[in-house]
Amino acid sequence: MRDVAAASGVSPSTVSFVLNDAPHQTISAATRERVLRAADELGYVPHGVARALREGSSRIVLLNLDPLFRGGSIDGYTRGLDDELGRHGHVLLVRRAGGSPLEPVVDAVVPRAVVNLAGIYDEWESAADGGWVNGLGAHTRSQLTHLQETGHVVVAFALPGDVEAAPFAQVRLRLARAAAASVGIVQLEVLPVPRDVESARAGVGEFLAMHPEVTAVAAFDDVVALRVLAALRALGKQVPGDLAVIGFDATEHGAYWDPPLTSVRVDAEAFGRRAARQALGLDASDVVPGPATVVAGGTA
Amino acid sequence: MRDVAAASGVSPSTVSFVLNDAPHQTISAATRERVLRAADELGYVPHGVARALREGSSRIVLLNLDPLFRGGSIDGYTRGLDDELGRHGHVLLVRRAGGSPLEPVVDAVVPRAVVNLAGIYDEWESAADGGWVNGLGAHTRSQLTHLQETGHVVVAFALPGDVEAAPFAQVRLRLARAAAASVGIVQLEVLPVPRDVESARAGVGEFLAMHPEVTAVAAFDDVVALRVLAALRALGKQVPGDLAVIGFDATEHGAYWDPPLTSVRVDAEAFGRRAARQALGLDASDVVPGPATVVAGGTA
DNA sequence: ACGGTCCACTAATTCGAATTAGCAACGCTC
DNA sequence: GAGCGTTGCTAATTCGAATTAGTGGACCGT
Numbered sequence: 001m002r003d004v005a006a007a008s009g010v011s012p013s014t015v016s017f018v019l020n021d022a023p024h025q026t027i028s029a030a031t032r033e034r035v036l037r038a039a040d041e042l043g044y045v046p047h048g049v050a051r052a053l054r055e056g057s058s059r060i061v062l063l064n065l066d067p068l069f070r071g072g073s074i075d076g077y078t079r080g081l082d083d084e085l086g087r088h089g090h091v092l093l094v095r096r097a098g099g100s101p102l103e104p105v106v107d108a109v110v111p112r113a114v115v116n117l118a119g120i121y122d123e124w125e126s127a128a129d130g131g132w133v134n135g136l137g138a139h140t141r142s143q144l145t146h147l148q149e150t151g152h153v154v155v156a157f158a159l160p161g162d163v164e165a166a167p168f169a170q171v172r173l174r175l176a177r178a179a180a181a182s183v184g185i186v187q188l189e190v191l192p193v194p195r196d197v198e199s200a201r202a203g204v205g206e207f208l209a210m211h212p213e214v215t216a217v218a219a220f221d222d223v224v225a226l227r228v229l230a231a232l233r234a235l236g237k238q239v240p241g242d243l244a245v246i247g248f249d250a251t252e253h254g255a256y257w258d259p260p261l262t263s264v265r266v267d268a269e270a271f272g273r274r275a276a277r278q279a280l281g282l283d284a285s286d287v288v289p290g291p292a293t294v295v296a297g298g299t300a
Numbered sequence: 301m302r303d304v305a306a307a308s309g310v311s312p313s314t315v316s317f318v319l320n321d322a323p324h325q326t327i328s329a330a331t332r333e334r335v336l337r338a339a340d341e342l343g344y345v346p347h348g349v350a351r352a353l354r355e356g357s358s359r360i361v362l363l364n365l366d367p368l369f370r371g372g373s374i375d376g377y378t379r380g381l382d383d384e385l386g387r388h389g390h391v392l393l394v395r396r397a398g399g400s401p402l403e404p405v406v407d408a409v410v411p412r413a414v415v416n417l418a419g420i421y422d423e424w425e426s427a428a429d430g431g432w433v434n435g436l437g438a439h440t441r442s443q444l445t446h447l448q449e450t451g452h453v454v455v456a457f458a459l460p461g462d463v464e465a466a467p468f469a470q471v472r473l474r475l476a477r478a479a480a481a482s483v484g485i486v487q488l489e490v491l492p493v494p495r496d497v498e499s500a501r502a503g504v505g506e507f508l509a510m511h512p513e514v515t516a517v518a519a520f521d522d523v524v525a526l527r528v529l530a531a532l533r534a535l536g537k538q539v540p541g542d543l544a545v546i547g548f549d550a551t552e553h554g555a556y557w558d559p560p561l562t563s564v565r566v567d568a569e570a571f572g573r574r575a576a577r578q579a580l581g582l583d584a585s586d587v588v589p590g591p592a593t594v595v596a597g598g599t600a
Numbered sequence: 601a602c603g604g605t606c607c608a609c610t611a612a613t614t615c616g617a618a619t620t621a622g623c624a625a626c627g628c629t630c
Numbered sequence: 631g632a633g634c635g636t637t638g639c640t641a642a643t644t645c646g647a648a649t650t651a652g653t654g655g656a657c658c659g660t
Contacts, residue, residue: 001647011610016648026607048408049352050646053615058349059408062393071371078396086400091408093362093393096378100386108348108359108391109409197555223552230556252523253553255497256530301617311640316618326637350616353645 001044008038015039019046052110059090061279062111064097066118068160068168072222072249073268074117077132080272081115088280113279118168130275130284133171135266139292140172141179143218143246143264146294152216152244154187155180158228159220161194161203172220189214193227197234204231208243216244216300222251222263229257229299244300259298266292301344308338315339319346352410359390361579362411364397366418368460368468372522372549373568374417377432380572381415388580413579418468430575430584433471435566439592440472441479443518443546443564446594452516452544454487455480458528459520461494461503472520489514493527497534504531508543516544516600522551522563529557529599544600559598566592 005012010031017025018035038044052058063081065074082092090112095105097118106114115129147155157176159169173190180188191207193200208214219225225247232239239245239259247254247263254261270289277284301319305312310331317325318335338344352358363381365374382392390412395405397418406414415429447455457476459469473490480488491507493500508514519525525547532539539545539559547554547563554561570589577584 012647013610013612013649014608017609020648022649025609028608031608045403045407047410047646049349049358049410050615051648052349053353053617053646054648056615067375075367075396079398082396082398082400091395091405093395093405093409095391095393096375096382098379098382100382103345105391105393107345109393110347110349195552197560226553226556230558233558252495253526256526258530258533260497312617313619313640313642314638317639320618322619326639328638331638347616350645351618353647354616354618356645 004035004039004042004044007042008034010035019044057110057112060109060111061085061090061092061276062106062109062114063092063094064102064114064116064118065094066097066168068221069117070221070223071253072251073266076266076268077272077275080269081130081276082272084273084276085280088276088282090276090280092276115275115279128275128278130271130273130278131289132271132275135271135289135292136172137175137179139248139264139266140175141183142292142294143248144176144179144185145183146246146262146264147216147218147244147300148184150216150244150300153185154189154213154215155185156189156191156207156211156214156217157220158191158193158217158224160224161192161199169220176218187213191217191228193224193231195227197227197230200227201231201234204228205235208235208237214243216240216246219245219247221249222247222254222261225261225263225299226253226257229261239299246294246300250295254295254297257297257299262297262300263295264292265295304335304339304342304344307342308334310335319344357410357412360409360411361385361390361392361576362406362409362414363392363394364402364405364414364416364418365394366397366468368521369417370521370523371553372551373566376568377572377575380569381430381576382572384573384576385580388576388582390576390580392576415575415579428575428578430571430573430578431589432571432575435571435589435592436472437475437479439548439564439566440475441483442592442594443548444476444479444485445483446546446562446564447516447518447544447600448484450516450544450600453485454489454513454515455485456489456491456507456511456514456517457520458491458493458517458524460524461492461499469520476518487513491517491528493524493531495527497527497530500527501531501534504528505535508535508537514543516540516546519545519547521549522547522554522561525561525563525599526553526557529561539599546594546600550595554595554597557597557599562597562600563595564592565595 001012001015005015015035018027018032048058085092113128117129157173159173177188189211194203217228219228225245228245232243237243247261250263250265254263267290270287273287274284301312301315305315315335318327318332348358385392413428457473459473477488489511494503517528519528525545528545532543537543547561550563550565554563567590570587573587574584
């Protein structure tokens with residue numbers, strides 16, 4: 001900035017005023033012009049760190065992501081978030097929450113806001129996530145409603161069997177429990193499905209033996225749904241004849257199954273946009289995510 | 301820091317000396333003790349932004365990621381990178397390179413280093429990626445070697461059909477071309493596979509009609525491989541009878557296919573560790589990634 | 601001609617930490 | 631006991647931008 005000031009024959013203060021369109025400051029058109037040209041010629045770009053020090057926080061928004069958000073809608077969510085932040089001169093950076101604590105990261109970047117999609121969601125009412133976790137309730141309801149409408153009232157909720165999957169999977173399960181009753185599902189059993197193909201087959205087989213009354217499976221996400229489908233195939237079960245399966249998140253992989261996996265598609269990008277607005281303290285009410293839609297594949 | 305100084309009855313300079321173990325500075329044990337206790341009691345954490353301003357760059361390493369890195373090894377790579385950086389007091393942040401330029405992000409965070417896995421890789425010799433892109437050459441060779449060893453000499457290289465996929469897919473293709481000759485593949489055709497199931501089927505069908513001499517497909521990654529498998533199934537082709545298929549990156553999804561997808565597993569975490577070392581200017585020679593291994597599934 | 605009001609700009613301070621220069625006090629040597 | 635080096639600390643400056651408090655000059659009215 002000092003260089004720009006020198007080049008245009010004014011003080012650094014004036015440069016700052018011009019470049020930031022400072023209110024309550026009157027700058028002559030000639031000076032403004034000279035400063036802008038000098039800035040342009042010198043290729044001046046504001047030094048984000050210095051600015052962050054002065055302003056108290058950087059123009060960065062941090063997205064803290066549970067590793068369980070994989071494929072599917074999180075890409076759209078990220079895109080919406082990134083795009084909307086970009087419109088307001090901010091930048092999105094993603095941190096994959098893996099074990100290590102968030103605190104040092106926050107201290108290192110001093111972000112304008114943190115969109116936290118990892119950890120505990122007990123107070124999700126107040127979470128600045130664009131209503132994402134909150135919306136999951138409605139989407140889970142769509143998932144279960146589809147099963148109910150196709151005649152299933154005793155359902156298994158399949159979630160990842162990995163231990164580290166716990167926190168977020170538990171949230172989905174709670175939402176499913178809450179939704180089940182209100183949409184006419186009379187019984188909801190829990191079916192953990194490990195990642196390993198062999199264990200998954202054994203686990204699903206055992207589960208079905210113990211719960212012959214279950215006629216359909218609603219999965220945590222498409223990945224888990226595909227594990228279930230693979231297990232059922234190995235067990236010689238017909239889908240949806242013997243058991244219906246519905247995924248969640250409508251990933252590419254579900255479409256390659258035969259028959260294609262029925263799943264729930266979420267308007268993730270709009271949620272991302274909302275999250276961006278909220279993070280910056282702007283009005284988010286004009287961004288309205290579309291409802292979750294069931295992508296009929298043939299497995300449910 | 302001023303508060304810590306006040307609480308321990310010394311100057312801020314002294315606090316800085318103590319907390320940073322400043323060389324060429326002698327601090328009495330008593331003072332050091334008092335400062336450390338005060339810092340601890342007050343819960344002092346260094347302000348990353350201020351430090352970054354003074355030091356010229358933040359203790360952040362930026363990973364710029366092509367959206368084509370999905371699932372599979374990039375998770376391990378990220379984990380290795382993150383973990384190793386954490387050991388040295390640094391933090392990894394990920395940016396998903398989607399259209400918008402990298403420059404404003406770099407100006408905003410002034411990272412210690414950028415690990416760039418997006419864009420042009422023409423000068424990959426010098427890239428600070430832990431030898432990742434470079435290693436891809438060897439891994440691609442493993443992929444093709446497996447096909448050659450199972451009797452295939454006329455091979456198709458399947459890459460994503462999406463336009464935006466171009467830059468990185470082209471790199472893989474170039475590497476494949478370079479490897480083909482030296483491992484005894486006499487002909488390498490290019491097979492673009494779009495994401496849409498219907499178009500993929502049509503595209504693969506057309507390709508096979510035009511290139512009846514092709515006996516095997518090596519894919520850009522497992523996702524593309526699964527697209528090919530789905531297309532072949534729709535076309536009524538037997539795998540590996542009519543056509544062998546080998547993926548790349550050994551994702552979970554490949555394992556669910558019937559028969560499971562044969563793929564190439566990469567020691568991504570070690571590459572991530574190396575990248576971290578390189579980014580911080582440390583010696584990376586003691587981290588040696590294991591070789592790529594072929595995970596036999598049954599499709600090749 | 602003098603007081604007042606704008607206008608257009610500058611000087612000085614701030615954010616928090618790191619670093620360089622420097623300054624007392626003390627001990628040692630000759 | 632004068633000179634010199636060491637020990638243990640402090641003061642002052644720096645990084646780059648934003649902001650608050652001015653300040654000199656033109657212009658206006660009476």
